[in-house]
Amino acid sequence: MFVLMVSSFLAGCSSSESSSGDGETELSFIHWRGEDSDAFKELISRFEEENPDIKVEMTVYPSEKYQSTAQTLLRDGSTGDVFTAFPGSQFEVIKKAGLFEDLTGEDLVGNFNENLLEAGQDGDKQLALPLQLVYNQPVYNKTVFDELGLEPADDWEGFLELCETLKENGYTPIAFPGADIGPGQMMNPMMMNNAPEGVFGELMDGETELTDEWWVKTLAQFQELMDKGYIGEDALGMKHEGAIAQVAQEEAAMLASGSYAMANIKELNPDLELGLLAPITVPADEAQFEGIHTTTFMLAVNSKSQHKEEAKKFIDFLSQPENAEYYANETGQFLTIPDINYESESLKAAADWMDKNTRFQPRYLIPDADVEKAVIASIQDVLGGESPETAAKNAQEIVNQKTK
Incomplete structure (x- = not known):
């Protein structure tokens, strides 16, 4: 009986790590853009309203710390069910560790501009989905x-x-x-x-x-x-x-x-x-x-996650045009999502760069x-x-x- 009681207690502890105690799944979302927190909080609120059985906990790290520690955070699957990755060396490290869930063939991939997905690919596999289109120049x-x-x-x-x-x-x-x-x-x-x-x-x-x-x-x-x-x-x-x-x-x-x-x-x-x-x-x-562009802030699902379907559902939500448009105009970011109406003055001022001959950021090609x-x-x-x-x-x- 004692063994059964201890087993029951441990099982309860384990389940509490992945649920809020009332049947909700707790989804961990980690990234490095603290300046986008308010926009994400609003989007998370909308997502939870549409999906009352899923609760999203967002954790933001300084970008330099995120570059060096993301792989460690992801290893046991308890953190970063949905995570973001930089292209280049961080992508390579996480890929070699086998921490990207393969998203090839998922319907949500169709939410993105297929011409801007290369940074998250490994051969014919789509491991991550770049959300932001950035111009890395003065x-x-x-x-x-x-x-x-x-x-x-x-x-x-x-x-x-x-x-x-x-x-x-x-x-x-x-x-x-x-x-x-x-x-x-x-x-x-x-x-x-x-x-x-x-x-x-x-x-x-x-x-x-x-x-x-x-x-x-x-x-x-x-x-x-x-x-x-x-x-x-x-x-x-x-x-x-x-x-x-x-x-x-x-x-x-x-x-x-x-x-x-x-x-x-x-x-x-x-x-x-x-x-x-x-x-x-x-x-x-x-x-x-004429300039430099980068497709970055790559959304991904942790291969060690216990909530992969819920994680995919959250990425699908973020990449729906109406939600992506809100995020773009609130944060002043160009995105890889087609058919977005950019309203912010900052984005309108730089819109002509989409038609210029730009090179993918060389630094992110250092493996x-x-x-x-x-x-x-x-x-x-x-x-x-x-x-x-x-x-x-x-x-x-x-x-x-x-x-x-």
């Missing part, structure tokens, strides 16, 4: 540009000239969050026309090195921006929030991050008119790409997290005064260790 203050008669430049010399004009008129040309996301974001437009597509695959195969011209040139151009005072002296200590504030307060004219920051800037200063641009680092007639960190660190080293050649050499040593 945001700029169109109001200031118009006042000074400036237009986005179509070559490197033109970009330097507009930076000089901004500096002469009392603006920091580029607010650069070098303490967190700046180097990893700005590297993409800076290298998009300097390096061929697939270059990081070639790097891992030993067919090219960071000490080759494509990366040393990119680092040298970062150095030029720093030496000429176009990036603030406090760049290495600047976090994204501080850089956003600099643009909102009209101290800086450009922000080295991406379209996802436009809503945050407008929240602080609704009067600003914003746009997107990408520095063209080559002569105009040699430029192949190894340590190599990615080394590449980003080489930018920080140059901003800190290291020569491009030495910074590239130090980063290549990390690559050599990993590839061997």
Whole structure:
């Protein structure tokens, strides 16, 4: 009888982990975008109203922590029935751990633009579904540009000239969050026309090195921006929030991050008119790409989950046009869901980028997290005064260790 009582008690504890005690299934949803929490809370409320037998518990982690710990969180299936993943190295790590439920052939996949799903695929398998379409290139203050008669430049010399004009008129040309996301974001437009597509695959195969011209040139151009005072002296200590504030307060004219920051800037200063641009680092007639795009915030079902059908139902709900439209306009994010009416000013301002020739974010094509960190660190080293050649050499040593 004692054994039966203990067994019954343990069974009760186990079931309480997956249900709320009144027949409801508890679904764990984890992601890294704290700024989207209010929008998700509303959507979760709507979902629970439609599905009274499912309760969704949302947990948000800082993006850097999420990058490094998501795999561990997912392992036992108790956390992250529905989770989000970054493309690139994090996707590869989670894939190798076997933590993605294969969604190939599920009806919900049809909710997404099929041309924007590649980042979540492994061969012919659809393991994750990118929700956001992001442009990873500088945001700029169109109001200031118009006042000074400036237009986005179509070559490197033109970009330097507009930076000089901004500096002469009392603006920091580029607010650069070098303490967190700046180097990893700005590297993409800076290298998009300097390096061929697939270059990081070639790097891992030993067919090219960071000490080759494509990366040393990119680092040298970062150095030029720093030496000429176009990036603030406090760049290495600047976090994204501080850089956003600099643009909102009209101290800086450009922000080295991406379209996802436009809503945050407008929240602080609704009067600003914003746009997107990408520095063209080559002569105009040699430029192949106009900017950078990423399909990210990839929705996935944990293969270890005990509630896979409920998890799929939640992703299906989030990707229905009316719900996706609410999320897009509340958060200022472009999405991979077709037929959405974008109402926010930030999104309308950047809508023309959908028709431009953009390159998928190169950084997310680095398959190894340590190599990615080394590449980003080489930018920080140059901003800190290291020569491009030495910074590239130090980063290549990390690559050599990993590839061997």
